[in-house]
Amino acid sequence: ETELDVFRAARPASHAEWERAERHMPDGVPMLWMAKWPGPWPVYVESASGAHFTCVDGIDHVDLCLGDTGAMCGHAPAASVAAISAQLARGSTFMLPTEDAAAVAEIMSSRFRVPVWQFSLSATDANRSLIRYARQVTRRPRILVHDYSYHGTVDEAYATLDEHGNVVARRGNIGAPVPLDQTTSVVQFNDVDALERALATREIAAVLIEPALTNIGIVLPEPGYHEAVRELCSRYGTILIIDETHTFSAGPGGMIAELGLEPDAVVLGKSIGGGIPAGAYGMTREFADRVRDSLDLEDIDVGGVGGTLAGNALSLAGIRATLSEVLTPAAFTGMIDRSTEWTAGVQAAIDEFEVPWQVTQLGARSEYSFRATAPRTGREAADADDFELQQYLHLHALNRGLLMTPFHNMALMSPATTAADVERHTVAFREAVVSLYG
Numbered sequence: 001e002t003e004l005d006v007f008r009a010a011r012p013a014s015h016a017e018w019e020r021a022e023r024h025m026p027d028g029v030p031m032l033w034m035a036k037w038p039g040p041w042p043v044y045v046e047s048a049s050g051a052h053f054t055c056v057d058g059i060d061h062v063d064l065c066l067g068d069t070g071a072m073c074g075h076a077p078a079a080s081v082a083a084i085s086a087q088l089a090r091g092s093t094f095m096l097p098t099e100d101a102a103a104v105a106e107i108m109s110s111r112f113r114v115p116v117w118q119f120s121l122s123a124t125d126a127n128r129s130l131i132r133y134a135r136q137v138t139r140r141p142r143i144l145v146h147d148y149s150y151h152g153t154v155d156e157a158y159a160t161l162d163e164h165g166n167v168v169a170r171r172g173n174i175g176a177p178v179p180l181d182q183t184t185s186v187v188q189f190n191d192v193d194a195l196e197r198a199l200a201t202r203e204i205a206a207v208l209i210e211p212a213l214t215n216i217g218i219v220l221p222e223p224g225y226h227e228a229v230r231e232l233c234s235r236y237g238t239i240l241i242i243d244e245t246h247t248f249s250a251g252p253g254g255m256i257a258e259l260g261l262e263p264d265a266v267v268l269g270k271s272i273g274g275g276i277p278a279g280a281y282g283m284t285r286e287f288a289d290r291v292r293d294s295l296d297l298e299d300i301d302v303g304g305v306g307g308t309l310a311g312n313a314l315s316l317a318g319i320r321a322t323l324s325e326v327l328t329p330a331a332f333t334g335m336i337d338r339s340t341e342w343t344a345g346v347q348a349a350i351d352e353f354e355v356p357w358q359v360t361q362l363g364a365r366s367e368y369s370f371r372a373t374a375p376r377t378g379r380e381a382a383d384a385d386d387f388e389l390q391q392y393l394h395l396h397a398l399n400r401g402l403l404m405t406p407f408h409n410m411a412l413m414s415p416a417t418t419a420a421d422v423e424r425h426t427v428a429f430r431e432a433v434v435s436l437y438g
């Protein structure tokens with residue numbers, strides 16, 4: 001009996017949902033990525049709480065994917081649900097602020113080291129807005145990203161280097177509006193010299209960077225890299241945007257607080273709203289003043305940034321409750337402990353069978369990769385990708401009630417994840433390694 005047979009036999013109700021959904025949605029899902037699972041059809045969710053969800057087939061799962069970080073707060077955290085429900089009952093969209101606005105901006109400022117905040121519906125929107133602001137104040141055309149970084153479906157950020165070193169749209173950047181070599185420069189992570197060459201052209205409005213790459217496995221910054229990025233951005237007049245969307249896993253103030261980074265602007269999203277759409281972007285006072293000075297506020301037709309539902313009362317109620325009562329400093333301590341246990345468990349199986357893989361932990365998030373040493377660049381990490389192997393391991397896990405993220409070998413811990421949840425996966429992971437190499 002293969003893992004595919006096991007999946008098919010266990011999930012008839014999901015199959016029925018899928019057959020119905022397929023008539024009106026490509027691949028039977030409301031958003032394309034939901035079809036990227038290892039099984040022959042997606043698992044349809046019945047309900048979720050904390051670190052677990054139950055599918056329509058009645059199977060309980062430990063959720064190590066947590067909505068690809070969108071639910072790092074755990075599913076339906078009580079404080080967030082209460083605050084969001086109460087706000088929903090009082091109205092959610094006014095194009096006017098509520099009392100939560102100031103409180104949320106204060107919380108964001110105290111955690112992420114910049115004092116001026118705006119809100120959006122997603123991290124993608126936040127990145128788009130900051131890129132516009134950076135172009136507005138610098139009057140420069142280009143942005144710089146790192147190879148194999150991901151910053152959302154932002155046209156010009158979803159770029160890579162081809163084998164000749166030319167900037168091209170990443171595979172999957174569907175219908176990119178202009179050739180990306182006109183909008184974007186790309187360098188390898190941790191390559192200070194390449195970064196300096198790019199910034200010295202003085203054409204780069206913004207460096208958009210994750211503190212560690214997290215969308216091609218985890219690639220950590222080498223000592224001094226962020227200091228060099230900061231220094232070079234200042235020297236060449238480039239706005240430094242730090243995208244903490246995933247690296248928020250490092251602690252209550254993300255890697256910005258952990259490493260004492262000094263961005264001009266910061267992006268957050270995914271789990272901050274407690275499970276509902278919410279994004280945020282922060283700026284230094286200096287950058288925010290430059291933006292303000294560059295705009296004609298008398299005659300402002302603000303169309304390039306913002307949106308009808310951005311910063312709505314529901315998102316702000318969700319962020320306030322989630323950051324003050326769910327993703328607290330104490331919760332991070334527990335999440336990081338669970339992640340350390342997971343990392344040790346996975347490492348133990350790798351060591352026991354001398355498999356040439358390695359594990360990298362980033363706070364509450366940890367990920368194995370199919371190479372013997374930690375990658376230094378996105379390119380090195382990408383070269384170790386093995387889609388079939390990943391699909392096998394994910395399907396093996398899913399058949400044992402354990403959900404991994406389709407695009408990552410990643411396990412993410414929520415405040416609700418227990419040591420027993422972690423062990424359920426590390427035991428299954430060892431079993432999978434035995435099935436492959438035992």
Ligand code: PLP
Nearest residue numbers: 122123124150151152243245246
């Ligand atoms: N930034 C980073 C670092 C991300 O990993 C992602 C999504 O994975 C985004 C931004 C975009 O987030 P969203 O799809 O919620 O807009």
